[in-house]
Amino acid sequence: DAMVIQNPRYQVTQFGKPVTLSCSQTLNHNVMYWYQQKSSQAPKLLFHYYDKDFNNEADTPDNFQSRRPNTSFCFLDIRSPGLGDAAMYLCATSRAPRGDEQFFGPGTRLTVL
Amino acid sequence: QQQVKQSPQSLIVQKGGIPIINCAYENTAFDYFPWYQQFPGKGPALLIAIRPDVSEKKEGRFTISFNKSAKQFSLHIMDSQPGDSATYFCAASNPNTGNQFYFGTGTSLTVIP
Numbered sequence: 001d002a003m004v005i006q007n008p009r010y011q012v013t014q015f016g017k018p019v020t021l022s023c024s025q026t027l028n029h030n031v032m033y034w035y036q037q038k039s040s041q042a043p044k045l046l047f048h049y050y051d052k053d054f055n056n057e058a059d060t061p062d063n064f065q066s067r068r069p070n071t072s073f074c075f076l077d078i079r080s081p082g083l084g085d086a087a088m089y090l091c092a093t094s095r096a097p098r099g100d101e102q103f104f105g106p107g108t109r110l111t112v113l
Numbered sequence: 114q115q116q117v118k119q120s121p122q123s124l125i126v127q128k129g130g131i132p133i134i135n136c137a138y139e140n141t142a143f144d145y146f147p148w149y150q151q152f153p154g155k156g157p158a159l160l161i162a163i164r165p166d167v168s169e170k171k172e173g174r175f176t177i178s179f180n181k182s183a184k185q186f187s188l189h190i191m192d193s194q195p196g197d198s199a200t201y202f203c204a205a206s207n208p209n210t211g212n213q214f215y216f217g218t219g220t221s222l223t224v225i226p
Contacts, residue, residue, distance in 0.1 A: 042216035104156035
């Protein structure tokens with residue numbers, strides 16, 4: 001089945017230790033998104049790629065970076081995780097950037113010790 | 114600034130009841146209004162979506178009512194079941210800002226057997 005896959009499902013890191021989260025998709029969608037979702041809150045968009053074009057949200061901290069080496073893969077790098085970065089990180093994809101359905105992965109739960 | 118306002122924050126109904134979740138928006142440029150269902154530990158999954166050219170859409174037990182003049186839309190779940198217990202997010206998409214989804218704050222629904 002075509003899908004959005006996130007690895008790992010659970011990630012534990014130490015305060016200040018860089019961490020990379022991975023997302024892959026078999027849907028061949030043009031757009032890939034990264035969201036941060038804290039407990040009992042709505043998903044918050046961090047950035048998205050439309051093909052290779054990177055679009056950063058204005059309030060996304062510099063601590064968060066992303067890479068998209070090809071259509072299928074997208075990575076979220078957190079350079080120096082703080083306690084406030086503990087959250088669920090959701091990857092999503094869509095065919096086009098206009099009013100189209102976004103398909104979400106299962107998420108990676110990040111814990112910062 | 115919350116672009117999409119969602120209420121109530123939580124809702125408890127008996128099995129067979131009809132929970133109603135409401136959302137309101139201000140930006141008339143929004144042209145796509147999805148509802149997502151999220152179970153604990155999982156990513157959001159699209160439930161049903163509507164565009165502003167129709168006032169109602171039904172898919173199975175789920176119905177969206179859309180009032181363009183009032184800038185409001187709502188989700189109705191007919192014959193609710195315990196398996197419908199989840200968090201529901203409304204969202205709106207603005208084609209002028211690259212399909213960024215503006216999520217509501219979520220409604221935690223509990224259906225009591």
